[in-house]
Amino acid sequence: MNKKKKIEFSAYAFLIPAGIIYLSVIIAPVFYSLYISLFKWNGIGDMQFTGLGNYVKLFTDDKIFAIAIKNNLIWIALTIIVTMSVSLALAVLLNNQFRGRTFFRGFFYFPCVIAPIAVAIIWRWIYNPNVGFINQFFKTIGIDYAQSWISDPKVSLFAIFAASLWQAVGQPMILFLAGLQSVSVDVLEAATIDGAGSVKKFLYVTVPLMKETFIIVIATLIVSAMKVFDVVQGLTAGGPANSTQMLSTYMYSQTFQYNNVGTGTAVACVMVLMMMLVIVPYVSFTAKEN
């Protein structure tokens, strides 16, 4: 009866193609980038070894890099607080039975399928201080308020985030919706019988039962917040005066505009490290709890 499980080597053979692809397009480039980040290189000529010089320079003598890190951290915080809350609220609303529910699910998910660069173009016109929708709307309803939105360094990052939010809520909303539907009706009924109101049921029954969904949503939101690029590049290109510079936009300009490939890849490595520092402990901690 105690039959020893046989190792199916042929099954492992099926993993080889995927393994090769993964190694060649993910693992190898990551290590190659790490290697390049130790050099001064313009992408074409000879590479000059500088050790950790690119990293030291970034952290000690690069004001734009500091702005980019700060902006990425703000973006992560906004994403976790605002994007997650809005998408959860929408999911809860759209989980109820009402006429037109399918339409509204599609309606709120729809921006998610638009390319981020197109979102940037759409919102550039919405934010246009002269003919844009927002300022014109205020004018039409008699409110004497005009804002230059993305041109004002005090609000530009938040204005870009708002544009991004419009597109970003769709994906987590769908995940939350799936999570909500996986919550057992029996458990909710039991809580109702025990006298729990809607809020208590949501906080003490639904949310704990959706723990896996939250892990996935938070992890993917952090990753997407760290690598945000298109919408920023399209709306402000990191301006005005670098006030909306992100690690990704800075990496791009260093690598492909200034030909400082070593510096650019060092920025990329910092991005990866930052993501790992947040994601790995978070996921391993939550996995341990399970």
Added chain:
Amino acid sequence: MMKSKKLVALVLATAMLAATALTGCGGSSEKDRSEDSANGNGNAVELSFWTLSTRQNAVEPIVEEFNSQNEDIEITVSYYDTDGMKDACKVAASSDTLPSMWFNWGGSLGGFYAENGLTYDLTDYAAENDWSNKFSAGALNLCTLSDQLAGYPTSYNVLDVYYRQDIFEQNGIAVPATFEEFESACVVLKEKGITPISTAGLNGWHVMRFVELLIEHYAGAELHDKLNTFEESWTNEAVVKAFEKYQEFCEKGYFPEGFITADPNDTRMATVSGTAAMDIQGQWYDGQILQDGADISQFSTFAFPSGGTDRLSAFAEMVQFNKNLSDEELAAGMKFLDFYYSDENVAQYAEYYNLPLPKTGAAMPEGQPNVEMMLETSNENGTFTITDQALPTEVADVLFSAQDALANGQMTPEEAAQSIQDAIEAYLNK
């Protein structure tokens, strides 16, 4: 039965592995393609060409016609916007995937490819094919980078102040002959609710066109040239004064609201609609006005009254060739460009070319009245190299950031000047 299953599984796995490996071999550089072509592996000489999307309406039918007329040559085109072109070429350069030929600008932008040995040096080809009699000396000179003839000259552009004649007349404004008169004109326009200057700061280079004129005004020709060649420090008084004036113009609202992050491709909307009176543009603007269906007679130009000879900024455009092209491919590319820039095509799609062509004795375009006037002005007044081609990209970008910071009051003019000088020193010490 079990054995045969295992065998099938192993065969399938091997097939997948082989497919993966073979798929990975699909990419090839221009050098590989060139060798393939030279070995006679293709029926036609295949050339890839990257150019600006603003010219697509002309490029598409011309390429189609060329390909149909020349069965032995196949041109494939990709289109990019202004900044997309700069980025795509840089990416391709670092991955050895540059196309057979690509549009580029002169100065530091095209110079990068020549410096790094990525472009075909056309010096010998030019000598053999009598280019000194074919192209204007000025254009050939601007396409000579790092002691190489780095491209096929396609245009020689000068920038002037385009203005709405009707708006000036309605408001009793004469064409300014001095900087003080220019400022007075801005005052009047602003009072009348018209934005004096249409500009847009996304990517920085459009606003730079005004800032460099202010530098020319305060620095004068000699010092301005020395600033661009780093012979003089950018922290000098003239640059600071230019930045002070630019900041003053921003504060007075002489540019459109929120111009810092506006798209430079949209500045024409304001001048065509009449909400702005002036726009600093090159002679290609006539063609764009015609494309918009606007009334070209409403627009005229004047040289910015910077003082001295009122020099205009200028730059060249070219098509660069991949260094790996074979003689046969180079000849095919030249044949295509000669066809693209033939008199017939230029006449048919005039508004999609930056005219006149930089050829000896090139005709002035019909229906584009400002072109000839601007070129005459540039000959009389002289020119200086436009700043984003005179400076390396990373220094120019610091200037662009300084423009934003000055406009938003985040920097003083002194700090802005210092930031540019710091960037120059960092670049020189790289």
